[in-house]
Amino acid sequence: MTDVISSSRKTHTLTIAGIVDETPDAKSLIFSVPNEARETFTYLPGQFLTLQIPSERSGSVARCYSLSSSPIVDSNLMVTIKRTAGGYGSNWLCDNAAEGMQLNVLPPSGIFTPGSLDSDFLLIAGGSGITPVISIAKTVLSAGTGNVVLFYANRAAESVIFAREVDELSQRSPGRLSVKHWLESERGVPTSELLATEFAAAGIEREAFICGPGPFKDAAVSALRALGYDKSQIHLEIFNSLSGNPFDTSASLASSDSIPGTTVSAEITIGGDVHNIEWPIDVPLVQHLLNRGIDVPFSCQEGECGTCLATVNRGKARMLTNFVLDDDDITSGSILACQALPDCDDMIRIDFDA
């Protein structure tokens, strides 16, 4: 494993230790992590890796893939990738990934993770949306005390990723895991009304985690809200294609240095360290911290992934773009630091650890 860009970027080269054919169009890539990088690649169930994939047209593209392994159960990191029509990154990996291949990887990140493993869960997966969901299920059943209902929708039986693993998990967890499969080939597309009927028996005292295609997620959210789930109980994984490339450091560093502007005093807490800095009013916070050599969690730098989530505890900041946070999140002080600019004259305090 090599630090290929800089310590603050935390980009590493990992070797593919194994490949598992999950279905005719889905593969799992298993990465071995050397002992010296174990801490860097510590992760929570539901998080993802960002991979750098070679591209003849642009040199490389960055793609995020959810970890399907469990940090408690599995010794190696595994991401599961499904072919998609016109999906360059996924298709390239399905066609070219091989044991021994090295890929540049950003450390795990993402906010689609349970706050406690001891809650009861309703896990809702559509197709390849099972990848972070099975990581959560395995981890809760192994290290938590919660009871899990897994609703898993697929087009047809042959496209069910982890069919055997889900079945074995269910058998190993009597009374704690209940699995409901839904095959569109037999029952049609699940509407919100049909989903509400499916979810009703699980009750509403659960944390709901939803991952899958957009219309499926929308239908699931409508169903949960109709049943009486509070918004705070519903957690959505957002699959946005990255429009930027977090592996391309030169462009962002140059552009941030070239913009002059006044500054605001800022107190930034990251990983328990407090940094008192002057923050230029026209440079997004993540970019400014990276320029100063301060390690900060980020991936897309496009407001699309939520990796750079932070909380404004004093003062005010605004975002250039936001595809992750809703109005309630913003009202409670959450901000995407990669899109954040100061929006006050006095000192601003931002906490990445809250």
Ligand code: FES
């Ligand atoms: S790094 Fe992805 S939203 Fe900020």
